[in-house]
Amino acid sequence: MTHTPPFRLSMQGRRIDRAYPQAFRFDGRHLRGVQGDSLASALLANGQMLMGRSFKYHRPRGPLASGAEEPNALFGLGQGGRFEPNQRATTTALVPGMILRSQNCWPSLDSDIGAINGALSPVLPAGFYYKTFIHPRPFWKHLFEPIIRRSAGLGAAPTDPDPDRYEQAYGFADTVVVGGGIAGLTAAREAAKAGGTVLVLEQDSHWGGRTPTDHAGGQAAIDALLADLRARDTVTLRRATMATGLYDHGYLIAREALADHDPNLGLPRQRLWRIRAGHVIAATGALERPLAFACNDVPGVMLASAVRDFIADYGVAPGRRIVVVTTNDDAYRTALAARAAGLDVPVIVDARPVADGALPQAARAAGITVLTGAGIAKVTGGKHVEAVILCDQSGEGRPLQTIACDVVAMSGGWSPVVHLYSHCGGKLLWDEAQSMFRPDPDRPPLGADGKGNVTATGAANGDLRCAGALERPEGATLPVWVMPARAPYKLRAKMWLDFQNDVKVTDVELAAREGYASVEHTKRYTTLGMATDQGKLSNINGLAVLSKALNQPIQATGTTTFRPPYTPLTLATIAAEAKGDAFQPLRKTPMHGWHQAQGASFEPVGLWRRPYAYPRGAEDRHAAVTREILAVRGGVGTLDASTLGKILVKGPDAGRFLDMLYTNMMSTLPVGKCRYGLMCSENGFLMDDGVVARLSDDSWLCHTTTGGADRIHGHMEDWLQCEWGDWKVWTANLTEQYAQIAVAGPKARAALERLPGTIDLSPGALPFMAWTGGEIAGIPARVFRISFSGELSFEVAVPASRGLELWDRLHATGQDLGITPYGTEAMHVMRAEKGFIMIGDETDGTVIPQDLGLDWAISKKKADYIGKRAQARSHMTDPERWKLVGLESLSGKVLPDGAYAVAPGHNPNGQRHTQGRVTSSYHSPVLDRPVAMGLVRRGPDRMGEVLDFPMPSGEVMQARIVDPVFYDSEGSRLNG
Amino acid sequence: MADTQDLTPLALITPVTGFGMITIRADLDRAGEALAEGAGLALPDRTGLTTDGSRMLAWMSPDELLLVLPLAERNEALHALTQALMGEHGLAVDVSDARAVFDVTGPRAADVIAKLAPVDAAMLPEGHLRRTRLAQTAAAIWRIPGGFRVTGFRSTADYLQLILTNAALPGSGLAPR
Numbered sequence A: 001m002t003h004t005p006p007f008r009l010s011m012q013g014r015r016i017d018r019a020y021p022q023a024f025r026f027d028g029r030h031l032r033g034v035q036g037d038s039l040a041s042a043l044l045a046n047g048q049m050l051m052g053r054s055f056k057y058h059r060p061r062g063p064l065a066s067g068a069e070e071p072n073a074l075f076g077l078g079q080g081g082r083f084e085p086n087q088r089a090t091t092t093a094l095v096p097g098m099i100l101r102s103q104n105c106w107p108s109l110d111s112d113i114g115a116i117n118g119a120l121s122p123v124l125p126a127g128f129y130y131k132t133f134i135h136p137r138p139f140w141k142h143l144f145e146p147i148i149r150r151s152a153g154l155g156a157a158p159t160d161p162d163p164d165r166y167e168q169a170y171g172f173a174d175t176v177v178v179g180g181g182i183a184g185l186t187a188a189r190e191a192a193k194a195g196g197t198v199l200v201l202e203q204d205s206h207w208g209g210r211t212p213t214d215h216a217g218g219q220a221a222i223d224a225l226l227a228d229l230r231a232r233d234t235v236t237l238r239r240a241t242m243a244t245g246l247y248d249h250g251y252l253i254a255r256e257a258l259a260d261h262d263p264n265l266g267l268p269r270q271r272l273w274r275i276r277a278g279h280v281i282a283a284t285g286a287l288e289r290p291l292a293f294a295c296n297d298v299p300g301v302m303l304a305s306a307v308r309d310f311i312a313d314y315g316v317a318p319g320r321r322i323v324v325v326t327t328n329d330d331a332y333r334t335a336l337a338a339r340a341a342g343l344d345v346p347v348i349v350d351a352r353p354v355a356d357g358a359l360p361q362a363a364r365a366a367g368i369t370v371l372t373g374a375g376i377a378k379v380t381g382g383k384h385v386e387a388v389i390l391c392d393q394s395g396e397g398r399p400l401q402t403i404a405c406d407v408v409a410m411s412g413g414w415s416p417v418v419h420l421y422s423h424c425g426g427k428l429l430w431d432e433a434q435s436m437f438r439p440d441p442d443r444p445p446l447g448a449d450g451k452g453n454v455t456a457t458g459a460a461n462g463d464l465r466c467a468g469a470l471e472r473p474e475g476a477t478l479p480v481w482v483m484p485a486r487a488p489y490k491l492r493a494k495m496w497l498d499f500q501n502d503v504k505v506t507d508v509e510l511a512a513r514e515g516y517a518s519v520e521h522t523k524r525y526t527t528l529g530m531a532t533d534q535g536k537l538s539n540i541n542g543l544a545v546l547s548k549a550l551n552q553p554i555q556a557t558g559t560t561t562f563r564p565p566y567t568p569l570t571l572a573t574i575a576a577e578a579k580g581d582a583f584q585p586l587r588k589t590p591m592h593g594w595h596q597a598q599g600a601s602f603e604p605v606g607l608w609r610r611p612y613a614y615p616r617g618a619e620d621r622h623a624a625v626t627r628e629i630l631a632v633r634g635g636v637g638t639l640d641a642s643t644l645g646k647i648l649v650k651g652p653d654a655g656r657f658l659d660m661l662y663t664n665m666m667s668t669l670p671v672g673k674c675r676y677g678l679m680c681s682e683n684g685f686l687m688d689d690g691v692v693a694r695l696s697d698d699s700w701l702c703h704t705t706t707g708g709a710d711r712i713h714g715h716m717e718d719w720l721q722c723e724w725g726d727w728k729v730w731t732a733n734l735t736e737q738y739a740q741i742a743v744a745g746p747k748a749r750a751a752l753e754r755l756p757g758t759i760d761l762s763p764g765a766l767p768f769m770a771w772t773g774g775e776i777a778g779i780p781a782r783v784f785r786i787s788f789s790g791e792l793s794f795e796v797a798v799p800a801s802r803g804l805e806l807w808d809r810l811h812a813t814g815q816d817l818g819i820t821p822y823g824t825e826a827m828h829v830m831r832a833e834k835g836f837i838m839i840g841d842e843t844d845g846t847v848i849p850q851d852l853g854l855d856w857a858i859s860k861k862k863a864d865y866i867g868k869r870a871q872a873r874s875h876m877t878d879p880e881r882w883k884l885v886g887l888e889s890l891s892g893k894v895l896p897d898g899a900y901a902v903a904p905g906h907n908p909n910g911q912r913h914t915q916g917r918v919t920s921s922y923h924s925p926v927l928d929r930p931v932a933m934g935l936v937r938r939g940p941d942r943m944g945e946v947l948d949f950p951m952p953s954g955e956v957m958q959a960r961i962v963d964p965v966f967y968d969s970e971g972s973r974l975n976g
Numbered sequence B: 001m002a003d004t005q006d007l008t009p010l011a012l013i014t015p016v017t018g019f020g021m022i023t024i025r026a027d028l029d030r031a032g033e034a035l036a037e038g039a040g041l042a043l044p045d046r047t048g049l050t051t052d053g054s055r056m057l058a059w060m061s062p063d064e065l066l067l068v069l070p071l072a073e074r075n076e077a078l079h080a081l082t083q084a085l086m087g088e089h090g091l092a093v094d095v096s097d098a099r100a101v102f103d104v105t106g107p108r109a110a111d112v113i114a115k116l117a118p119v120d121a122a123m124l125p126e127g128h129l130r131r132t133r134l135a136q137t138a139a140a141i142w143r144i145p146g147g148f149r150v151t152g153f154r155s156t157a158d159y160l161q162l163i164l165t166n167a168a169l170p171g172s173g174l175a176p177r
Helices: A039-045 A113-119 A128-134 A137-151 A182-194 A218-230 A304-314 A332-340 A358-365 A419-423 A505-513 A519-526 A539-550 A571-575 A592-597 A621-634 A654-661 A709-723 A748-753 A800-813 A824-833 B028-039 B071-084 B109-116 B154-167
Strands: A017-026 A029-035 A074-077 A084-088 A099-102 A166-178 A198-201 A235-238 A241-247 A251-257 A270-282 A286-288 A301-303 A322-326 A348-350 A370-372 A374-380 A387-392 A401-404 A407-411 A414-416 A428-431 A436-439 A454-456 A496-498 A601-605 A608-613 A637-640 A645-650 A674-680 A686-696 A699-704 A730-733 A738-744 A771-776 A779-784 A793-799 A882-889 A900-906 A912-924 A929-937 A946-950 A956-962 B012-016 B019-026 B049-051 B056-061 B064-070 B090-094 B099-105 B129-134 B137-144 B147-153
Touching: A017 A039, A029 A039, A039 A304, A166 A182, A166 A251, A166 A571, A166 B109, A182 A198, A182 A218, A182 A270, A198 A241, A218 A235, A241 A419, A270 A419, A270 A571, A286 A304, A301 A304, A304 A322, A304 A332, A304 A407, A322 A332, A332 A358, A332 A407, A348 A358, A348 A374, A358 A370, A414 A436, A419 A454, A496 A505, A496 A539, A505 A519, A505 A539, A519 A539, A592 A800, A601 A824, A608 A621, A608 A824, A621 A637, A621 A824, A637 A800, A637 A824, A645 A654, A645 A709, A645 B090, A654 A699, A654 A709, A686 A709, A686 A779, A699 A709, A709 A730, A730 B019, A730 B090, A738 A748, A738 A800, A748 A793, A748 A800, A779 A800, A793 A800, A824 A912, A824 A929, A882 A912, A900 A929, A912 A946, A929 A956, B012 B154, B019 B028, B019 B071, B019 B099, B028 B064, B028 B071, B056 B129, B056 B137, B064 B071, B071 B090, B099 B109, B099 B154, B109 B147, B109 B154, B129 B154, B137 B154, B147 B154
Parallel strands: A017 A099, A166 A198, A166 A270, A198 A235, A270 A454, A301 A407, A322 A348, A322 A407, A348 A370
Antiparallel strands: A017 A029, A074 A084, A074 A099, A241 A251, A251 A270, A286 A414, A374 A387, A387 A401, A428 A436, A601 A608, A637 A738, A645 A699, A645 A730, A674 A686, A686 A699, A738 A793, A771 A779, A779 A793, A882 A929, A882 A956, A900 A912, A900 A946, A912 A929, A946 A956, B012 B099, B019 B064, B019 B090, B049 B056, B056 B064, B099 B147, B129 B137, B137 B147
């Protein structure tokens, strides 16, 4: 029959306010809803029943439900950065000016070319994908995959950055009640009386769940409970907050909607709650089950509860002539609600042989025809229900009569929402009497104390009549998994189980015939329950059909696993505040602002930003690096070395401890001296390096790499706390206490001596690898004479608060010396010219110090150090290992970093054998030629040999194996 | 949603300077009394802090304390603590320059903390220091009159100020709406 307006009823609609119309756009059309509408109710009020297309066959789809379980009515919502796919129309509130786009259809929702897939359905059976993976293979790659890829994919990914703000918050409560219906509010009141704090979360913006809709006096009962709870200061009521998942130790994740789809509020759009719950009460209600009859997917076939929700909550008539088909008493409420709203209910089709409860009697008293023992053989209609053909439920579907209608309200009974109970390991039991899985109270999820930490209550616990005095007695539900009971294949092939993914009764039966006995395997093979609704409606019906096909009881089949999130969470909500400037902490040295003011080009080093170079004027980075190197090698430069780790190690056992941590001896280091040290993992691999200075008889200062500061401090504490608890050693990470400035170059001493101070920097007083303390420019300082550039070099450490002051003074007084700030790239090039290794360049977690020719820094005398045993293993002492050498490019072009040197022959994959790779490679401005280091098989034994480095372009670059020290090999520049 | 019309931040975020901070590591059972005398404050209980309104001595771990005091008193205190640890295996070291400090004050200061630290901020008792994190960086939090004081690492000062200010966005209080 024709679907005719008006669709908005003049009465009812507890959630809407007709006085406030709200305009929105749907696929370019201008429509109007009213304040309080959901997108689904607003569209229905405009006569728009067709709301989507199914995933596989592109069948027309209308809304099936009114809540979070809706599988069909999904839209692309918003524009630009605020566009979001797959927004559920039944749970998205209408906001004025909203722009909706239909999904999974082309060229339009109304005439979708993809619907041809439906005609092809006999050749797209369950497991189609998997079958074509196997045979014939070329068909998959060249035929099926391209076609499926084009037609698949529900919704489009947004292309622009999300402009909205999100946040998170931590919550704590002794009891968290999930669900603000009558069961949840009652449980909250009991919990509050028992003591402790209570947090109640309700997914909807309205309290009460189904009670106000389903029961006379329901709203008053809810209001009374709310008033009681609001009067208690231990109770927090939070609505529009969806508990999406429960994890170990009562860790509950929930999403609070603050300004969904309403950027004008200037608020964070959503807030992710991370809640520690002492005990969780799952009062999550139940979901109505669809019935499997032929063509149950035609738009206009809806859940009975949804039909009365649209009528009672939104004042919308999904249709004007509504046939109810049911297996229980509850659906009679829909018939009564429809009739009360002035809509026509030609018949209630009840599959049960008898229906004599209070509700059926009320329906009959209202003059509604009730047919018992009856079923629907088939729904007719394409894009909208036109009629139902009735039959005997017990038979094969022989048509008895045809009844014109525009909506079919179906109810196959109710399934408790057991997700929260199940997320963390709670088990379910099959309740034969009520035909439902419900939480097994004897096998709850367990908390840290080994006791159950989730209790289910109300409908979520299988108590479908939990509204207490408001309830009327109801007859039992008849389990009906296929309608009619002995429906032939032709009808079963049109009975949808999963509406979004197009899984039908025959698909599950086929899977069973093909040997899929496990419900988990059947799910993946047929894609049942794998759509964006995660099987909220299809799960129980599907496994009941599977059980029947396998000829086993439902409890033997069991359910698939319920995993979080209950409804989708956007990634933005999970990222919360961590976006834009706050994406990550950006660590800044005391001189960071100066670098910025000088126009430094920064590079990330760990979470720090370090100046890579300081381009001047029109200089590019490369030119700046060249200038900085020449300035250091020819005069003096300053490097901000504040990011280097500085760990104080003190105590009577500190020397012994450092001897274990480093490969060389630190206990013998005299006070006032420095020594370069290597640190290895237990497996022998080099993990950090740096200069250690002995500060006093019982204290050492260990410099680490920038990225190693926290890691090495943790490594030290790990060994002290877990292995050597009796060693008397304290550590303190002083990395941020000091600003450190490297002053390097032949004029470094002159530059420092320009500043007044108490420190004698002369070669006799402060030789290479010594340190001393005192004052420079009135600032307390330690000066370490160490060098990473090969030049005369002093590293000056001062309190962080005075680092910038010293830096400024150096630059002010050293101007005529040409003092030049240099960045990390100049530092890298200069150390490579000197053949100094860099952790992370020459090492990658598989390299031992011996590979790098650092045997001189490995003590032969020590009985042990961390990594010593591992370094003695046969593979580590293998002479075939790749070892550090210098590489001299024959063409004069810089070798690409990471390039591989090939060896004769091919491996079984047809790739060239390799015998080495480039680990560092730069153009040396001071030598005016490339310098490179690399790891090469037996490298040091092969000096002078030429290696081939094939490039992706086909060109083969060649390099000669040479000594890795390219510059000042005698080391005379260290003394200025 | 009257709340959304409110243009006042949830709390005032104020950088504070002028603190001296000294990290102390020792066997507190052995050296506790001497350290308390050196610090001029009673030894705090586990997770606790003691204060005289000017100085604060906080429990950081079973073998670590933090003394917070006016910067001008730092050197003298460092000397006193070193004396207290004489003959004992201990460590007292200046970390004043390694830190950034912010005060988060106002009636809804706890909301700001609750958005960033996995801590029941509203229930954080007086006389208690919580070592935790603010979003992605380490921090310690304790109550001061009118709100909280937080300290983190100097290098993350700008980040701390940014996330605290973001969390204090007007209208974004945690009270149920």
